[in-house]
Amino acid sequence: MKKGMIKVSDSFERIVHWCMAISCIILMISGLGMMFHSFNFIAIPVGGLKNLKLIHNFTGLVFIPSLLFAILIWWKEAGIFRFPEDLEWIKVAGGYLWHVDKVPETGKYNPGQKAFFWAVAFFGVVMIVTGLIMWFPLGFPVKLVRWMYTLHALGFFVIFSFFFVHLYLGTVGVPGSVSAILTGWVTRSWAEKQCPKWLKEMEESGKLEVSE
Amino acid sequence: MTNHWIDIQYSDCVLIMGSNAASNHPISFKYVTKAIENGAKLISVDPRFTQTSSKADIYASLRSGTDIAFLGGMINYILENNLIQEKYVKYYTNASFLVNPDFKLPGENEGVFSGLKDATYDKSSWAFQTDLKGVVKKDMTLTDPNCVYQLLKKHYSRYNPDIVSRITGTPKDKLLEVYKEYAKTGAVGKAGTIMYAMGWTQHTVGVQNIRTMSIIQLLLGNMGVAGGGVNALRGESNVQGSTDHALLFHILPGYLKTPSASLPTLAVYNAKNTPTTVEPNSLNWWKNTPKYMASFLRAHYGVSATLEEAYGYLPKLDDGQNYSWLSLFDAMYKEKLTGFFSWGQNPACSGASSNKTRQAITKLDWMVNVNIFDNETGSFWKGPGMDPKKIKTEVFMLPCSASIEKEGSIINSGRWMQWRYKAVDSPGVAMPDGEIISELFYKVRELYEKEGGPLKEAITKMTWDYGPKGVDGTVRHLDVHYIAKEINGYFLEDKEINGTLYKKGSLVPSFAFLQDDGSTSSGNWLYCNSYTEKGNMAARRGKKDESGIGLYPEWAWSWPVNRRIIYNGASVDPETGRPWDTEHPVIIWNGSSWVGDVPDGVAAPGAGRPPFIMKPHGVGSIFGPGLADGPFPEHYEPLECPIEKNILSPQFVNPTIKRWDEEGTGTDVDARATCDPRFPIVCSTYRVSEHWQTGLMTRWCPWLAEMQPSMFVEIGTELAKNKGIKNGEIVTVKSVRGQVDAVAIVTERWKPFTIDGNTIHEIGIPWHYGWVTTKMREYVHGDKKPEVFTFGDSANIVTPFIGDANTMIPESKAFMVNVERKEG
Amino acid sequence: MSEKIKLCDLSKCTGCRGCQLACKQWNQLPAKQTVNYGTYQNPPDLQPNTWNVIRFQEISENGAVDWLFRHDACMHCTDAACVKVCPSGALYHTKYGTVALDSAKCIGCKECVFACPFEVPRYDPETDKVIKCDMCYSRIDNAMQPACVKACPTGALRFGDKKEMLQIAYARAKELGGDASVYGDTFVDGTHMIYVLPRKAAVYDRLPEKPRVxxxxxxxxxxxxxxxxxxxxxxxxxxxxxxxxxxxxxxxxxxxxxxxxxxx
CATH class of the missing domain: 1.20.5 (Single alpha-helices involved in coiled-coils or other helix-helix interfaces)
Structure with a gap:
């Protein structure tokens, strides 16, 4: 490893992230296969829609702890908006959409990422609750169950959209990001661009882990 | 049925009383519904609001056992308002006949007719007045105080709406609504029909219930016309056939009377049982009795015995002896019988007062249970309250074939004889009943031939030509066509009749050809014409109907002589021959002969022949002196009832019924509890669509058991509230004779009655259940085990041991019980 | 192929339950143990083994009592919520306009169970599939009447071309007068089972007054x-x-x- 790399995530965080990411992707793909007749073909490799349903349901069981751990891990750093800096950042959209001379410095996660956290955390819980009721609906009031399907679809709409934003910004949109969640190490320059304030705080407190 | 199922659709007013046809004869509602669509009114009279009531234009409730009061009120209404079909009543009934002036009506004779002594009527005062030649005196103006019409009017004037309402509990306005609507069918060209079932017959006044309606039908001119008649909806798919072929003790096939010990020879029998008349023009069809009896004897014993010898072989009743169901089980209980064939029945559940019946069976030495399944009768020794160690009765089970496992005929309520074919083989060792009887016959004959016995010729000389025979002369396999042909009858020698020669061995074309000299045979004269040289009439399936009133004469065969509506001679004007109802004519005079249905005894228009040819005088009996309990029906309370006295007269119950509850008549189990505070609730029994009889063929059918899984009792909301009974909970229905558990169905459909100012409740129970279920059956490896069962025991545990005065049918439709939440 | 309709004229129904049994016979649906719970109605509701059930209902108004019988089964909607939500295409419209079910395709997701405005489809845990009346597709596609219609003794159930059945239904409702109405043709783009109701729709137990997706x-x-x-x-x-x-x-x-x- 190159010298001077900065540690931004530990292995537990990365395991949780990938558990959630992979389960989420499987859920979205299998869900798509059941949601649209035109995507029914997705079920072909797994031997039919019934299997796809089983895959979807049991992947959901992986997604549930992943999401819960993710919320536990990240809610402090990504779940709380800090003012005024986050507001400042929002005003300039983090410099993603137009040229900004000086992007306000943010903590480990910028408000965009925080919004993503909230979307995933909130609608993730919605997906879990509605999904479980959909899986075991007998005994619940009909009118309640009916809305579970609608909310599940709404959750999908939100998470599906954010997923692509996340994918883009985590890869080609912000080069160097992938390593943050693959190896846990990023370049100092990446960290300075992405989370300058955090970097400063870590350095001041002496907690920053830098590769030798 | 005097008419038939299809015919109901031509009615202008359908009265369903003593029946829940919608539920228990569902197919009948195909035609009731058509009648309604054609504009007919439907009236439902029932203690309980039933499926039938739900389709009715008018529903009237009445307390069980008060039908004569209800209908007597209708007769009163018809006469008071002069709504009779006058010409019909004058020419086709005995309304104009003068009755012996000594005759007294119950209203002037302490509630009974004149002549009552020791529970039997001396009917001499009931006779008609005759002139010197013996012709009945008549008053065609119907004004003579001794004429039937005036007597009828006087008798039923006591049945005014106020009195009737006090007895029946029917609101007065409902009574009048029903009377008004039904009486409209008295108009010329209008027809009203009555559909009744066991709700009318199972009473101590069962026959008189039907008589009351018969009088109404005669007054309104509803007999013999399309959409009219008196129509018994049979409770068993072949009960019409079993009655025609003499299942009962007092008749031989074709309603010939059973010989009695006091009629030692055929000549005496014929003299006693052949009615005569000197009425001009009357056909008096029963004058042919000697021909039918001779042909019957020939069918039994062939030509090897003389007719007198053959008559000698027939079993004779001792005078006054009664071998009806109740008497037999009473005798069995009193250990007067040692053996019993329980054939195709389930007395332990179907007989009144089941505890007595079940106890009676324990007193036998042996019993043979012939049935398609095990039942409460065959397994009585392990039933509730029985100790097998103490029971001596040896039980044999002979499995027999179900109806679809054999060929034969079945007679429906409309008197149609329809041929059915075998669909599947019988399982295991099961055999058709006929085969079992045949084997039994040969064994019994062998024993008689070997050991002798009293009147052994009765068995040893009996012909048994029911199939191709083997070298030993016995029938190898029973062929039902041989039996059907014997029932129709053969010419036993070459015979020339009206210039036509009928060869020996050929089938008799119809009963008009039967002879009294022994040259013909016929197992049942009524069925002569059913299997002729033209073939098996019952197997016909022609769908042509030129009548336009649904007679379908080429579909199967109907007794007598394929006549579809009996008494149809009364459907036309006596003078002109014009049909009363020109829209739905049953028979039409085409100038030289009648066309349409097979005409019933009717001569050319204006010839003056009265059309009720089975009656010696040729007319319908408004005054009917033939019955045991009176020439006119009179209201008596059921043996068990909720009131202390008959509101109408001092005579409480039918005076002529055979009693078992009185000192020295019955047994210790024949208890009666009338007007008893321990049993204050009227109870009736009935059926559901899903089950049949004691449920023997339906309780094992999972789909049916699923729909009606258990014994229940329907209780009105008010009574349930009084008793603290909740819907769906288990309750106990108790009578003085026993008790049965049931699920409570608390319903708005059963309202309390106001009887003479008091509130009287009634409840009802179905009788299809029994304690035997398929759960307790032993299964062999590979058997498919059932998963659906029924629960509960027979309703007859609580019913009384008492029968109708004429027929001995038990009074299972009105008795007293209590109902309580199940203890413990 | 023309659209077919099963017409259910409740004014002619006597509650004999011939239809309920005929359905089980044709479709070979096994019976299940029941108990009498204080009514003639049994099984208590539509079930995986009961595709049509007669609902027995007592009503009492102004001292007069009435007993209503309603043949309850799939309504076969044109705008069928079940077909709309079915992820696998197991539920589909036939050429007769009825909604049939390809059981092999059903994945037991139960979405239709909750989407149906009439609460008709039932989930069978034993097979992990949903099941419902398919208007005897196997029969009607062979020019026979549905089993329930064949069994009906009174003519309360009829089956035929849409136009003819609607004509009969409207004529009958008019003949009955009073509160009588035709139920089914005016919502969810028209159902393929229609009722002639002698009373107001609201009177009938478990019958939605204004059903819609x-x-x-x-x-x-x-x-x-x-x-x-x-x-x-x-x-x-x-x-x-x-x-x-x-x-x-x-x-x-x-x-x-x-x-x-x-x-x-």
């Missing part, structure tokens, strides 16, 4: 489904545009700060 199903299937694709497409497109117009964020360390600090 639930709003939740419309929101889900008609709005959110396309919206989610649209949104996903929009985001992917937006990202692409962002990349080519705005370019990726520069995190390579070219900035002053980075070089300065990096130099330390």
């Amino acid at each position: 639930p709003f939740s199903v419309i929101a889900w299937k008609d709005w959110l489904k396309p919206l989610s694709l649209l949104a996903a497409g929009g985001v992917v497109g937006g990202a692409f545009l962002h990349y080519i117009i705005h370019g990726p964020k520069d995190t390579s360390g070219g900035g002053d700060q980075a070089s300065r600090e990096g130099g330390e």
Whole structure:
């Protein structure tokens, strides 16, 4: 490893992230296969829609702890908006959409990422609750169950959209990001661009882990 | 049925009383519904609001056992308002006949007719007045105080709406609504029909219930016309056939009377049982009795015995002896019988007062249970309250074939004889009943031939030509066509009749050809014409109907002589021959002969022949002196009832019924509890669509058991509230004779009655259940085990041991019980 | 092929339950143990083994009692919520307009169970499939009447071409007069079982007065489904545009700060 790399995530965080990411992707793909007749073909490799349903349901069981751990891990750093800096950042959209001379410095996660956290955390819980009721609906009031399907679809709409934003910004949109969640190490320059304030705080407190 | 199922659709007013046809004869509602669509009114009279009531234009409730009061009120209404079909009543009934002036009506004779002594009527005062030649005196103006019409009017004037309402509990306005609507069918060209079932017959006044309606039908001119008649909806798919072929003790096939010990020879029998008349023009069809009896004897014993010898072989009743169901089980209980064939029945559940019946069976030495399944009768020794160690009765089970496992005929309520074919083989060792009887016959004959016995010729000389025979002369396999042909009858020698020669061995074309000299045979004269040289009439399936009133004469065969509506001679004007109802004519005079249905005894228009040819005088009996309990029906309370006295007269119950509850008549189990505070609730029994009889063929059918899984009792909301009974909970229905558990169905459909100012409740129970279920059956490896069962025991545990005065049918439709939440 | 309708004229129904049994016989549906719970109605409701059930209902008004019998089974909607939500295409419209079910395709997701405005489809845990009346597709496609219609003794149930059945239904309702009405042809684009109701629809137990495809199903299937694709497409497109117009964020360390600090 190159010298001077900065540690931004530990292995537990990365395991949780990938558990959630992979389960989420499987859920979205299998869900798509059941949601649209035109995507029914997705079920072909797994031997039919019934299997796809089983895959979807049991992947959901992986997604549930992943999401819960993710919320536990990240809610402090990504779940709380800090003012005024986050507001400042929002005003300039983090410099993603137009040229900004000086992007306000943010903590480990910028408000965009925080919004993503909230979307995933909130609608993730919605997906879990509605999904479980959909899986075991007998005994619940009909009118309640009916809305579970609608909310599940709404959750999908939100998470599906954010997923692509996340994918883009985590890869080609912000080069160097992938390593943050693959190896846990990023370049100092990446960290300075992405989370300058955090970097400063870590350095001041002496907690920053830098590769030798 | 005097008419038939299809015919109901031509009615202008359908009265369903003593029946829940919608539920228990569902197919009948195909035609009731058509009648309604054609504009007919439907009236439902029932203690309980039933499926039938739900389709009715008018529903009237009445307390069980008060039908004569209800209908007597209708007769009163018809006469008071002069709504009779006058010409019909004058020419086709005995309304104009003068009755012996000594005759007294119950209203002037302490509630009974004149002549009552020791529970039997001396009917001499009931006779008609005759002139010197013996012709009945008549008053065609119907004004003579001794004429039937005036007597009828006087008798039923006591049945005014106020009195009737006090007895029946029917609101007065409902009574009048029903009377008004039904009486409209008295108009010329209008027809009203009555559909009744066991709700009318199972009473101590069962026959008189039907008589009351018969009088109404005669007054309104509803007999013999399309959409009219008196129509018994049979409770068993072949009960019409079993009655025609003499299942009962007092008749031989074709309603010939059973010989009695006091009629030692055929000549005496014929003299006693052949009615005569000197009425001009009357056909008096029963004058042919000697021909039918001779042909019957020939069918039994062939030509090897003389007719007198053959008559000698027939079993004779001792005078006054009664071998009806109740008497037999009473005798069995009193250990007067040692053996019993329980054939195709389930007395332990179907007989009144089941505890007595079940106890009676324990007193036998042996019993043979012939049935398609095990039942409460065959397994009585392990039933509730029985100790097998103490029971001596040896039980044999002979499995027999179900109806679809054999060929034969079945007679429906409309008197149609329809041929059915075998669909599947019988399982295991099961055999058709006929085969079992045949084997039994040969064994019994062998024993008689070997050991002798009293009147052994009765068995040893009996012909048994029911199939191709083997070298030993016995029938190898029973062929039902041989039996059907014997029932129709053969010419036993070459015979020339009206210039036509009928060869020996050929089938008799119809009963008009039967002879009294022994040259013909016929197992049942009524069925002569059913299997002729033209073939098996019952197997016909022609769908042509030129009548336009649904007679379908080429579909199967109907007794007598394929006549579809009996008494149809009364459907036309006596003078002109014009049909009363020109829209739905049953028979039409085409100038030289009648066309349409097979005409019933009717001569050319204006010839003056009265059309009720089975009656010696040729007319319908408004005054009917033939019955045991009176020439006119009179209201008596059921043996068990909720009131202390008959509101109408001092005579409480039918005076002529055979009693078992009185000192020295019955047994210790024949208890009666009338007007008893321990049993204050009227109870009736009935059926559901899903089950049949004691449920023997339906309780094992999972789909049916699923729909009606258990014994229940329907209780009105008010009574349930009084008793603290909740819907769906288990309750106990108790009578003085026993008790049965049931699920409570608390319903708005059963309202309390106001009887003479008091509130009287009634409840009802179905009788299809029994304690035997398929759960307790032993299964062999590979058997498919059932998963659906029924629960509960027979309703007859609580019913009384008492029968109708004429027929001995038990009074299972009105008795007293209590109902309580199940203890413990 | 013309649309077919099963006409159920309740004024002629006597509650004999011939239809209920005939259905079980033709479709070979096993019986299940029941108990009498204080009514003639049994099984208590539609079940995986009971595709039509007669509902027995007592009503009492002004001292007069009535006993209503209603043949309850699939209504076979034209705008069928079940077909709309079925993910696998197991539920489908036949050429007769009826809704049939290809059981092999059913994945037991139960979505139809809750979408149906008449609460008809039933889930069978034993087979993990949903099942319902298919108007005897095997019979009607062979020019026979549905089993229930064949068994009906009174003519309360009839089966025939849509136009003819509607004519009969309206004529009958008019003949009955009073509160009588035709039920079924005016909602969910018309059902293929229609009732002639002698009384107001609201009187009948478990019969929705104004049935329609639930709003939740419309929101889900008609709005959110396309919206989610649209949104996903929009985001992917937006990202692409962002990349080519705005370019990726520069995190390579070219900035002053980075070089300065990096130099330390």
